[in-house]
Amino acid sequence: MKTDEKLSIRIIRKIVFISIILICILTIGVKASKSDVNYVTIVFPEGYETTVMTSSVKVSDILAENHTIILPDEKVYPDVDSNIDLSKTITISKLTEETVVVSEQVESITTEEILGKYVTVTEKIIVEQVEIPYETITKDVSKEGTETKDKVLQNGVNGLKEIKYKVKYQDEVEIERTVVSETVIKEPVDKIIQISTKITSRSASRTTASAETIQASVEGMTPKVVNMNTSAYCSCARCTGKTNGITSSGAQAKEWYTVAAGKGYPIGTVIYIPALANKPNGGWFVVEDRGGAISNNRIDIYMGSHSSAITFGRRNLECYVYE
Numbered sequence: 110m111k112t113d114e115k116l117s118i119r120i121i122r123k124i125v126f127i128s129i130i131l132i133c134i135l136t137i138g139v140k141a142s143k144s145d146v147n148y149v150t151i152v153f154p155e156g157y158e159t160t161v162m163t164s165s166v167k168v169s170d171i172l173a174e175n176h177t178i179i180l181p182d183e184k185v186y187p188d189v190d191s192n193i194d195l196s197k198t199i200t201i202s203k204l205t206e207e208t209v210v211v212s213e214q215v216e217s218i219t220t221e222e223i224l225g226k227y228v229t230v231t232e233k234i235i236v237e238q239v240e241i242p243y244e245t246i247t248k249d250v251s252k253e254g255t256e257t258k259d260k261v262l263q264n265g266v267n268g269l270k271e272i273k274y275k276v277k278y279q280d281e282v283e284i285e286r287t288v289v290s291e292t293v294i295k296e297p298v299d300k301i302i303q304i305s306t307k308i309t310s311r312s313a314s315r316t317t318a319s320a321e322t323i324q325a326s327v328e329g330m331t332p333k334v335v336n337m338n339t340s341a342y343c344s345c346a347r348c349t350g351k352t353n354g355i356t357s358s359g360a361q362a363k364e365w366y367t368v369a370a371g372k373g374y375p376i377g378t379v380i381y382i383p384a385l386a387n388k389p390n391g392g393w394f395v396v397e398d399r400g401g402a403i404s405n406n407r408i409d410i411y412m413g414s415h416s417s418a419i420t421f422g423r424r425n426l427e428c429y430v431y432e
């Protein structure tokens with residue numbers, strides 16, 4: 110019995126041993142099949158790739174294990190819901206590879222621009238102040254009867270304006286100038302002259318009857334005020350080259366009446382010279398003669414003698430021209 114007992118113990122031991130071995134083998138086998146480790150390569154759209162060790166086979170799981178998030182504009186091959194294939198590669202790429210069309214602007218280059226590259230063209234804004242000349246206006250007060258003297262009621266004052274120019278220089282030489290703006294800084298003030306075409310009582314006593322006739326002929330007319338270079342002449346040979354005193358108009362020249370003027374003033378034009386208002390004619394003259402060298406801003410006053418013509422000399426006088 111003792112040997113039977115010994116045998117059975119031995120058998121039990123063997124069975125336990127074998128069982129343990131079997132359990133061990135099974136455990137290892139199961140473990141080995143479960144941990145089927147794969148090396149998977151993930152390719153990113155930026156161009157780099159990484160190899161990861163994983164026991165997962167589903168693409169989404171492998172990506173999740175590696176904290177790889179797929180962006181909305183990216184696609185994955187193989188699909189995230191499928192398993193990795195034999196290549197063991199997961200490729201992430203951009204959904205659409207957009208071709209950026211770079212529109213080329215073809216600029217037309219003008220000759221000026223080409224030249225501009227070789228010569229220096231500069232542009233400046235220049236501001237200039239320019240005087241605005243005043244105007245002379247006349248006011249005839251003869252009809253009012255009270256004021257009879259000629260006088261300046263208001264002195265003329267030039268105005269001022271600012272002109273802004275855009276000036277182009279080519280090698281410091283001005284080549285173009287355009288007005289950008291014009292601003293009046295100061296308006297000009299008109300010169301107002303009061304004219305009385307009536308003879309003052311003082312000069313009336315000395316005034317020839319013809320002066321009154323002249324005045325009457327221009328009554329109601331508004332004269333043009335002209336500054337004349339005024340000189341005098343007589344009928345002598347030195348002054349006219351002849352001695353008969355017959356004027357260009359055919360009339361006999363009369364002292365304090367006849368003036369010679371340029372062609373701009375027709376024969377018969379009445380000229381009143383305020384500066385000579387104290388003369389026998391009250392300053393009233395009639396264009397009756399022509400002179401060879403008489404331009405439009407010149408008159409020659411006929412005098413009775415050569416000496417008085419010389420004495421008169423040459424003066425710039427304001428003349429009221431009745432045309």
Ligand SMILES: [Zn+2]
Nearest residue numbers: 343345348415
């Ligand atoms: Zn003379």
